[in-house]
Amino acid sequence: MKRLVTTWRILQWVLVGLVLDWGFWFFVDTVRHVPGPGSLPFEFWYGDWRHMLTMSGLFTLFLITFLLPRRRLEWRNAGLYAAFLISLFTEMFGVPLTIYFLAPVLGVSPWAFGFYESHLWALLLERLGVLPLHLGVYLVMAVSSALIATGAGLVGLGWVTVHRGRGALVADGIYGYVRHPQYLGLILVIVGFIIQWPTLPTLLMAPVLIAMYVRLARREDDRLAVAFGEAFQD
Numbered sequence: 001m002k003r004l005v006t007t008w009r010i011l012q013w014v015l016v017g018l019v020l021d022w023g024f025w026f027f028v029d030t031v032r033h034v035p036g037p038g039s040l041p042f043e044f045w046y047g048d049w050r051h052m053l054t055m056s057g058l059f060t061l062f063l064i065t066f067l068l069p070r071r072r073l074e075w076r077n078a079g080l081y082a083a084f085l086i087s088l089f090t091e092m093f094g095v096p097l098t099i100y101f102l103a104p105v106l107g108v109s110p111w112a113f114g115f116y117e118s119h120l121w122a123l124l125l126e127r128l129g130v131l132p133l134h135l136g137v138y139l140v141m142a143v144s145s146a147l148i149a150t151g152a153g154l155v156g157l158g159w160v161t162v163h164r165g166r167g168a169l170v171a172d173g174i175y176g177y178v179r180h181p182q183y184l185g186l187i188l189v190i191v192g193f194i195i196q197w198p199t200l201p202t203l204l205m206a207p208v209l210i211a212m213y214v215r216l217a218r219r220e221d222d223r224l225a226v227a228f229g230e231a232f233q234d
Contacts, residue, residue, distance in 0.1 A: 002168065003115070008164040012160070015065075015160075016156040016159070019062075019066075019152050019153060019155070019156035020153050020156060020157075021214065022149075022152070023149030023152045024149065025150070026145050026148065026149050027142075027145045027146050027149045030141050030142055030145040031142050031145075032069060033138055034134075034135075034138050035134045035138055036072055036115070036134060037133075037134050038131070039114040039115050039116035039117065039133070039134070040114050040115040040116075041109070041111075041114045042111045042112070042113055042114050043111075044114075045115045045118070045169045046093070046094065046096055046113060047093075047094065047095075048094070049093070049094055051089075052089045052090055052092070052094045054094040055085075055089045055092075055093070056085055056086045056090075057185070058087045059085045061090075062152070062155075063078060063081055063082060063085070064078065064187075066153070066155045066159040066182070067159075067182065067186075068155060068159075072234075073216060073219075074216070076212075077209070077212050077213060077216060080205070080208070080209055080212065081186065081209060083205070084190070084205045084206070084209060086192055087199065087201045087202055087205070088197065088199060088202050091199045091202075092118075092197050092199075093195070095201045095224075096110070096113065096199075097199070097200070097201075098119060098120075098198075098200045098201075099113045099118060101200065102120075104213045106197075106208060116133050116134060116137050117133070117141060118173075118197070119136065119137045119140050119141075119196070119197065120197060120198050121136070121140050121198065122136030122137045123136070123140070123141050126162070139161040140195055140196055141196060142193075142228055143190040143195055144193065144195040144196035145192070145196075146192075147188045147189070147191055147192030147195065148189050148192035148193065148196075149187070150185070150188055151185040151186065151187070151188030151192060152185065152187035152189060152190065153180070153185070153188075154178075154181040154182065154184055154185030155182045155185035155186060155189075156185075156222045157173070157174045157181060158174055158175070158180075158181035158182035158185065159182060161173040161174055161175055161181075162175070162182075168233060169224070169227075169228045179217070179221070180217040180220070183213040183214075183216065184215060184218050186209075187209075187210050190206050190209055190210060191206075194206050
């Protein structure tokens, strides 16, 4: 039994190590490669359902694995988060519904939105004369990858730390700096994706999701205050 517990603890740290390694690689790989002026055209970027399904599946699996929802409210939040991810990746790789809606408003054809143009914050920076489009893409990708990597790392570290506590009050490690690292991490991932690839559905869902996790954190604080009393307040 003791050997089994030791093996499980090692696996926990391996999983978290993989998440942190991925986050570090994702950020470094993004900032190392400044994109050139050329952009993939619409027909070469969209309609990639393999990438859509892969990314949706991986991020949903990450969400369920590291959050381990138990209560009904937690499952509801996780379900909405999964819907956010699927909606995001559907528009990022499959069918760009936001582009179809936005193109007539801007007076251009939807086919004018290739890979670079679909980074809408970068496109806005170009139209305002702040940065050329390819440098705007680099900026939004660098900022968003830093937020997503940091968020994923917080989720992983929070998971392994709280499970190591075995039901006791955890106040060390990452919990010595932030009370709800996993929820903060999820919020950072949301903000990162909104910066990287904004869509109308995700822009509408993001504030709702953030408010739900803030509310869930407050409810957990109330439960912990009852369970641990003065120790939790300290």
